[in-house]
Amino acid sequence: MDISRYFKLYLILCAMFCGLQSIAQNAPVKSISLNDSWQFSKNKQGDFVSLNLPHTWNAFDVMDDKPGYYRGAGWYKRKLKLSPQLKDKKLFVSFSGANQETEVYVNGHLAGRHIGGYSKFIIPVSQFLNYKDDEIEVKVDNQFNEDIAPLTADFTFFGGIYRNVNLIVVPAVHFSKNDHGGPGVYLTTPSVSKESATVLVRSLIDNLSSGNKKITVQTVLKDRSGKTLTAIVKVLDLPAGTQQEVTQQLKTIKSPKLWAPADPYLYRVITTILDAKSKEIIEQVSNPLGLRWFKFDAAKGFFLNGEPLKLIGASRHQDYEGLGNAVPDALQVRDVELLKEMGGNFLRVAHYPQDQLILETCDRLGILASVEIPVVNTITESEAFTANCKEMQIEMIRQNFNHPSVVIWAYMNEVLLRPKFSNDKVRQELYYKHIAELAQTLDDLTRKEDASRYTMIANHGAFDLYHRVGLTKIPMIVGWNLYSGWYGGELEDFGKFLDQHHQELPDQPMLVTEYGADADPRIRSSAPVRFDKSQEYALKFNQVYLDEILKRPFVSGAMAWNLADFSSESREETMPHMNNKGLLTLGREPKDSYFLYQAYLLKRPFVKITSRHWKNRSGMADSLPSYRTQPISVATNLASAELFLNGKSLGVKPALSHLCEWQVPFKDGKNQLSVVAGSSRDEMEVDFSTSFSTINVLLGAKRYYTDEKQHQLWVPDRPYQKGLWGFIGGAPFRGTNNRMSYGSDKNIYDTDDDPVFQTQQQGIERYRFDVPDGEYALTLCFAELLGGTAKEILAYNLDNTQVKEKAEQRIFDVSVNGRLFLEKLNLAADYGYTVAVKKKTSITVQDGKGILIEFKAIEGKPVLNAVQLEKIY
Numbered sequence: 001m002d003i004s005r006y007f008k009l010y011l012i013l014c015a016m017f018c019g020l021q022s023i024a025q026n027a028p029v030k031s032i033s034l035n036d037s038w039q040f041s042k043n044k045q046g047d048f049v050s051l052n053l054p055h056t057w058n059a060f061d062v063m064d065d066k067p068g069y070y071r072g073a074g075w076y077k078r079k080l081k082l083s084p085q086l087k088d089k090k091l092f093v094s095f096s097g098a099n100q101e102t103e104v105y106v107n108g109h110l111a112g113r114h115i116g117g118y119s120k121f122i123i124p125v126s127q128f129l130n131y132k133d134d135e136i137e138v139k140v141d142n143q144f145n146e147d148i149a150p151l152t153a154d155f156t157f158f159g160g161i162y163r164n165v166n167l168i169v170v171p172a173v174h175f176s177k178n179d180h181g182g183p184g185v186y187l188t189t190p191s192v193s194k195e196s197a198t199v200l201v202r203s204l205i206d207n208l209s210s211g212n213k214k215i216t217v218q219t220v221l222k223d224r225s226g227k228t229l230t231a232i233v234k235v236l237d238l239p240a241g242t243q244q245e246v247t248q249q250l251k252t253i254k255s256p257k258l259w260a261p262a263d264p265y266l267y268r269v270i271t272t273i274l275d276a277k278s279k280e281i282i283e284q285v286s287n288p289l290g291l292r293w294f295k296f297d298a299a300k301g302f303f304l305n306g307e308p309l310k311l312i313g314a315s316r317h318q319d320y321e322g323l324g325n326a327v328p329d330a331l332q333v334r335d336v337e338l339l340k341e342m343g344g345n346f347l348r349v350a351h352y353p354q355d356q357l358i359l360e361t362c363d364r365l366g367i368l369a370s371v372e373i374p375v376v377n378t379i380t381e382s383e384a385f386t387a388n389c390k391e392m393q394i395e396m397i398r399q400n401f402n403h404p405s406v407v408i409w410a411y412m413n414e415v416l417l418r419p420k421f422s423n424d425k426v427r428q429e430l431y432y433k434h435i436a437e438l439a440q441t442l443d444d445l446t447r448k449e450d451a452s453r454y455t456m457i458a459n460h461g462a463f464d465l466y467h468r469v470g471l472t473k474i475p476m477i478v479g480w481n482l483y484s485g486w487y488g489g490e491l492e493d494f495g496k497f498l499d500q501h502h503q504e505l506p507d508q509p510m511l512v513t514e515y516g517a518d519a520d521p522r523i524r525s526s527a528p529v530r531f532d533k534s535q536e537y538a539l540k541f542n543q544v545y546l547d548e549i550l551k552r553p554f555v556s557g558a559m560a561w562n563l564a565d566f567s568s569e570s571r572e573e574t575m576p577h578m579n580n581k582g583l584l585t586l587g588r589e590p591k592d593s594y595f596l597y598q599a600y601l602l603k604r605p606f607v608k609i610t611s612r613h614w615k616n617r618s619g620m621a622d623s624l625p626s627y628r629t630q631p632i633s634v635a636t637n638l639a640s641a642e643l644f645l646n647g648k649s650l651g652v653k654p655a656l657s658h659l660c661e662w663q664v665p666f667k668d669g670k671n672q673l674s675v676v677a678g679s680s681r682d683e684m685e686v687d688f689s690t691s692f693s694t695i696n697v698l699l700g701a702k703r704y705y706t707d708e709k710q711h712q713l714w715v716p717d718r719p720y721q722k723g724l725w726g727f728i729g730g731a732p733f734r735g736t737n738n739r740m741s742y743g744s745d746k747n748i749y750d751t752d753d754d755p756v757f758q759t760q761q762q763g764i765e766r767y768r769f770d771v772p773d774g775e776y777a778l779t780l781c782f783a784e785l786l787g788g789t790a791k792e793i794l795a796y797n798l799d800n801t802q803v804k805e806k807a808e809q810r811i812f813d814v815s816v817n818g819r820l821f822l823e824k825l826n827l828a829a830d831y832g833y834t835v836a837v838k839k840k841t842s843i844t845v846q847d848g849k850g851i852l853i854e855f856k857a858i859e860g861k862p863v864l865n866a867v868q869l870e871k872i873y
Contacts, residue, residue, distance in 0.1 A: 029283050030169040034093065034136075037078055038161075044075045044139075054326035056099075056160035058142075062324070062569040063577050065749045069156065069569050073141045076161055080134040089169050090208055091126045092177050096163035096355060098140045099325070100148055105137040115148055115388055117157070118352035118374060119395040120181040122168070147384035149392065150374040152418065153351060154579060155317055156567040158325040163355055172209035173273060174283045176243060179204055180391070182398030185271045185285050188452060192293045194305070197256040199289065203246045203271055207238040214238070214276040217246050221253070221289070222268045229253065229267075235276055258305050259290030259404050261345040264366030266290055266404070288363050290404025296454055296477055296509035298502075302556040304368075310550065311368060311557025312601060313346030314339060314583060315514060317566035318354050321587040324567070329357055331588075336361035338584060339563060342594060343601025347405075348513060348559040350458075351376050351413050353396045362405035369403070370456060371396055372410035375442075377418045381434045386441065393442055397449045410456040411442040413513075414481055416469065417460050436470045443474050458513040461488075463500060472505055479513030481561070485530060485541060486517045487739070495548040502554050512549060512558035516581035517541040519591050520574045523755060524614055524704040525716075526631050531739040532703050533574045533755075535592040538581075539610065539633065542593050543657040546600050560597070564588055572747035574755045589613070592633070599635035599658040607636040607677040609684050610659075616706065617666065618689040618696075618713045628690055634660045634675045634682075641677035689713070693871040695725065695769070699864050700732035700742055701759040714756060714866065720768050725869075729765030733785060733863070736805045744785045744834075751836035757783035760865040767853040767867060771845060775873050778816065778851065779840045781866035782825070788833030807833075812862035815854045816843060824858060842872075 039048035040055065055076075062069045082091075093104065099117030103110060106128035114121040125136070142159030150157070168177065175184030188200045201219050215238060220231045230251040238244055250269075257265040267289040273282040295303045302311050316335060320327045332355055339347055347367050349358060352374040362369050373392040379385060393411055400406055415435055421428040439457060446455050458479035459466045472478050480501065485491035494515070501510050518531075519538035528537035542560070549558045565575075565582035578586065583594040592610035599606055610633045619628040634641050634653075641660045642652045646667075653660035655677075664673070666688040674683035696714040698705060705714040720726035735744040743759035751757060760783070787807030807828065814822035821841055831837050843851055851869070855862035 029171075029174070030167075031094075032167040032169070034078065034165040034167050039077050041075050042070070042073065048075075048077070053165055054160075054162045054328070056158040056162045056324040056326045058156065058158045058160070059322065059324040059326065062156045062158070062567050065576070065747065071143045071157065071159065073139055073143070074160055076138040076140070078136050080129075080136055080167070082129060082131045082134055084131045086169060087131060088172070089126070090124070090172055090174065090177075091129065092122045092124050092168040092170070093136065094120065094122045094166045094168050095161065096120050096165070097325075098138070098161045098163070099142045099157060099159050101141045101145065103139040105139075107134055108137075116392050116395070117142065118354070119392060120356070120399050121395075122177050122181055124177070146380045147382055148388055149379075149385070150351065150376040151378050151380065153374070153376040154568050154571070155351070156319065156324070156569045156577075158319065158567075160324075160326065162325040162327075164329075171282050173205065173207050173213050173215060173238060175271075175273070175285055176204035176206045178206070180395045180398045182395075183285060183287065183402065185269075185287060186398075186401050187269055187287055187289055189289075189291060189293075192256065192258075192291050194258070195255065197253045197291045199250040199253070199269070201248045201250065201269060201271060203248075204243060205236070205238065205246060205273060206243045207240060210240050212237065212239050215282065216274040216276045216279075217248070218272045218274060219248050219250065220270045220272075221250055222270065223257070224265060224267070226268075253291070256291045259292040259366070260305055261309075261366035261368070264290065264364060266363060287402045288360075288404065289402075290363060292404060294407055296556050298505075298507050298509045299554050301553050308553075309345070310555075311346040311511070311559075312546075312549070312597075313344035313348070313367070313557070314342075314560040314563035315348040315350040316354070316358070316563045317350070319567050319586075321585075327355075329355075332357045333361050334588065335563060336365060336367060338588060338590075339367060340365045342583070342597045343603075344597070345601075346370075346557055346559060347563075348372075350513075350562075353400065356399070359400055359403040359405055363403050367405055368407050369405045370408035370410055371400055371406060372413065372456075372458070373442075375412045375415060375438075377414055378420060379415065379435055379438060381431065386438055389438065389442060390445055393445055394449060397446065401450065406453065408454045408456045408477065409446045409450065410458060410475075410479070411446065412439060412457045412471070414458065414460040415439075416462060416465055416471070432469045436474065439471055439474045454509075456511070456513075461497060463497065463504075467504070472508060477509045477511060477556070478505065479511045481514035482512060483515060483517075485544070491541065491544045494545055495552075498548060498552055498555055502552075509556055510554070511556050512545075514559065514561035515545050516561035518573065518580040519582075519593060520580050520755070521585050521589070521591055521613070522706045522708060523574060524611070524706075525702055526704075527702050529702070529741050531737075531741070531745075533580065534703050535611070536631075536633075538591070538593050539596055539659065542596055543659065546597075547657055550600075560593075573745045574758065576747040576754060592635075595635045596658060599637045599655075602637060605638060605678050605680045607634060607638065607641055607675055607680040608682050609633075609673060609675055610635050612682075612684045614706075615685065616687050616711070616713055617704075618694075619715050628688070629663045629665050632662050632664045632673065634662075634677075636660060636677045636680075638677040638680070641675050644672075644674045644676070646672050695867075695869045697725070697867050698756065698759055699727060699761040699764070699866055701755075702742065703755070705753070705755045707753050707756070709752070712868075717761065720766075723770050725767075725769040725771075727761050727764055727767050727864075730761045730763035730861070733760045733762045735785060746785065746788075746834045748783055749832075749835045753836075756781055756866045757834075757836045758785070758865075760785060760863045762863050763861040764855050764864050765862075766855065767864065769851040769869055771850050771869070771871070773846050773848065774844075774871050776843045776845060776851065777840060777868075777870045777872055778843055778853075779838055779868040780814065780822075780853070780864060781868070782827055782837040782839070782863065783835060783865050784810065784827035784831070784833050784863075786833075787828055808860050810860035810863065811858040812860075813856040813858065814839075814862075815856070816841060817845075817849070817852055827863075 112123035484493035525534035
């Protein structure tokens with residue numbers, strides 16, 4: 001044995017270990033989470049509660065029936081235990097997001113302020129620390145401020161420190177931490193092709209020490225495996241108290257691996273500051289590098305790396321069920337993963353910059369993206385508003401500059417939707433002029449900050465207005481938020497609008513930046529119509545839009561509104577305080593439309609029963625055999641599919657716009673469904689009830705409703721038929737909202753089951769159940785749908801033809817099997833408007849007489865919203 005050889009190897013390993021230890025002990029930068037151990041109160045002198053970040057004070061008050069939610073100040077405080085050894089370092093507190101005006105105090109001293117609720121900001125704190133008993137206090141205020149965007153919007157402005165907070169410890173010489181929250185190192189790719197690529201690295205370096213420093217700036221390019229491909233070094237003299245910019249061009253990369261959705265290849269660029277003499281590392285940062293080039297063409301659409309690519313994806317809001325905007329990292333990453341699993345290749349980060357994790361995940365998964373600042377619906381014509389918008393735009397660009405996924409910077413959304421001065425046309429024209437000036441200012445600023453990406457404004461469907469004001473000419477791309485067949489117009493108007501843009505703006509690239517239809521996950525319909533909130537109508541809507549988008553090359557792409565349902569406190573409708581246009585629920589469960597997108601977008605064979613969550617169904621038998629026919633839809637990217645019910649084939653159906661449909665004769669009890677398309681299959685079990693033992697009926701409705709909490713299934717009403725059940729007399733209630741063919745979209749108080757009370761039979765005379773003898777529990781459901789406080793017409797109702805509502809006096813008696821049950825019922829006077837009222841009684845049915853409910857009008861028309869019947873024994 002050669003002892004000397006092993007001893008030499010031992011010495012080498014020891015030297016390597018000591019070297020690693022030295023680097024670890026002298027780690028130049030620390031980022032320490034400050035998410036734990038906070039105290040919070042809405043009043044600085046009030047009682048504080050303990051909590052961890054992220055946090056919002058609006059997680060629950062936005063969902064209650066009390067109009068509005070807390071918009072004001074909140075105070076956070078936390079102790080900092082810092083070692084005196086850090087006195088020679090520079091310390092910063094980094095806030096990833098706090099909404100919307102923030103003041104940071106250290107030991108009672110104001111350390112810094114920030115305006116805007118959706119960008120990162122970094123506050124220097126070293127000069128205020130004593131390194132003994134330090135305390136940080138943060139005041140956050142989300143109250144309305146006319147100088148801060150957004151002013152109004154169809155989403156909730158959650159308050160609080162709702163993203164992560166970190167303590168950053170750096171040497172006196174470091175990559176700048178005061179560049180609008182940016183990383184201090186910025187990558188550009190002046191030229192990229194299949195043959196070669198050039199990379200430029202621009203670093204901002206601060207010397208906050210009292211002496212001059214000589215440093216070396218080293219930049220290394222590594223491939224996906226970690227192999228070093230090239231490196232460059234520059235020596236720099238840094239005078240005390242200065243910032244210097246260092247630009248380094250890396251050696252040309254031959255035959256680069258290109259970043260694309262199919263293979264999002266990421267290089268790493270590691271930039272290091274070293275002491276020029278000792279070679280010790282002072283600070284080091286790593287950035288992803290995706291090599292790609294792209295182009296938007298007004299006639300041919302979008303091109304990535306020289307190849308045409310239709311951009312299809314969704315927009316995203318950042319809130320989550322039960323959490324508001326205070327969403328953990330893992331759930332945010334999961335959103336992008338769900339978009340990728342859907343087959344999407346584009347994310348519109350709307351309507352504000354979001355957590356860095358979102359774009360980091362887009363980089364990794366190959367999702368292209370746009371990002372925008374929250375100038376929504378309207379502006380304030382003030383210097384302060386303009387200045388704040390400019391600062392938000394700079395923060396957005398610099399903080400997200402190094403993400404290869406980003407191809408568009410945007411800065412306005414539907415800014416002419418709610419124009420001011422509608423009663424003064426001269427003044428309104430001046431307002432429009434100021435909007436165009438702000439747009440031009442932001443566009444010029446964006447192109448100066450980043451000439452490599454495109455600019456965009458997202459407009460609602462008022463083509464002539466936006467064109468006249470000039471907002472179709474200023475950005476490089478025009479985005480259109482289109483809802484034909486939902487808020488206004490018909491489904492076929494969508495394709496006509498796309499063609500109008502191409503005809504009138506032939507040189508202007510375009511994207512469909514929003515489109516969608518509400519789909520309450522609890523509502524189903526076998527006869528879907530506009531604004532019934534059924535998943536079936538949403539399926540039809542998305543089919544039409546996707547077909548029209550895909551067949552027009554000049555449409556660069558389209559983003560469904562929205563990836564998931566999101567909070568909008570001012571909304572009412574079937575699920576108050578929610579916008580239900582998501583392809584996923586607020587808790588990220590897939591809706592039927594999500595499966596439809598998979599059928600359109602996935603490359604692998606795919607088949608899925610879209611209504612797979614509609615597992616419990618009910619309805620009365622249509623004929624002597626105990627079955628009821630109901631629809632089943634299957635989404636697939638194959639030509640056809642075959643459906644089996646309890647092992648028996650129901651036939652092969654062709655896929656029309658990626659959907660196959662069957663009318664399925666469900667039998668009472670368990671029903672096994674399976675579908676086969678090629679080598680792919682899917683299956684589910686449906687539990688169907690045709691029994692008289694429990695009946696829940698929605699009057700004046702053509703939709704089904706599932707009360708998930710009580711496991712109750714509600715079915716549409718029907719005219720009375722001997723031997724079954726149904727209404728006699730009257731007509732379905734239709735509210736004053738022109739969008740709806742039946743029912744109301746008002747918020748119903750004292751219930752979470754709004755759809756049960758939002759429809760009714762008006763002028764009803766009788767209701768009959770031909771049930772067997774026995775003991776029954778009968779519940780009648782009422783709500784007065786006419787009258788009450790007038791609400792502002794939803795701005796997004798583009799038809800805007802809502803009829804003024806007139807309250808009606810309504811007094812009536814209700815008898816059950818000849819006995820007076822409710823006398824002189826006056827819903828408005830007794831309970832108030834749009835309040836859920838339930839009246840329950842027990843009935844003994846004998847001699848085959850069934851149940852007869854009679855309504856006697858005393859004044860006005862009697863109504864019944866819903867009825868429940870349960871057999872006790």
